[in-house]
Amino acid sequence: MNELFDRYHAVQAKIHDACKVAGRNIEDVTLVAVSKFHPIGAIAAVASYGQKDFGENYIQEALAKIAQLPQLNWHAIGNIQSKKAKDIVGKFQLLHALSSHSLCEELAKRMSPHEKQDVLIQVNIGHEDQKSGILPENMLEYTQKIKAYANIQISGFMCIPPFNDDACATRPYFTKMRQLRDHIEKELDIVLPHLSMGMSGDFTEAICEGATIIRVGTDIFGQRT
């Protein structure tokens, strides 16, 4: 009896089923195990099942965990204040929630010319006042501006849609994300391979709408305390 093991494999099975339904390759969907507030022991256990990618929201907590398990791929999935730029250079495989020029500027100051930081721009897809991210209607202009930073590699977009118990109600936001990405790719003649969308409650729907990265915490680690 090992709950963590069972939950992890149940999530993997659900991803597998969603890919089958959507006609997608399982290799095209990366699972980021969101480990915020969970102890290093639980992370090491999930890593021992073969999981490589882990996501954290808070930089201090993330850096402590990265120091202990530096061989894993770490994702910063929350907002990052620009004053933290000096702490994060070279630490994260991907920043998911970019929505500030000042962070790009601070990062650029601390990176050598050939270094690149992969980022996703956070889209406020539901036009919610309390959420960070760029409004969809401003994304074309915003993406163009961020593209000008030589050290910043825009790999795609990320969103946290309005909360709803019913994942079917969330799905239209995922559709909008895909359409927005396709539109901006065309307009700017760039490639934006990644859509980071879908969490414990709705990752099946996100996969059906083209998510390439899903961020799953509770379904793997259990409730956060």
Ligand SMILES: *Cc1c(COP(=O)(O)O)cnc(C)c1O
């Ligand atoms: C906490 C968090 C998640 C994981 O949420 P669960 O519902 O526990 O799967 C995903 N993305 C972001 C940005 C988060 O803050």
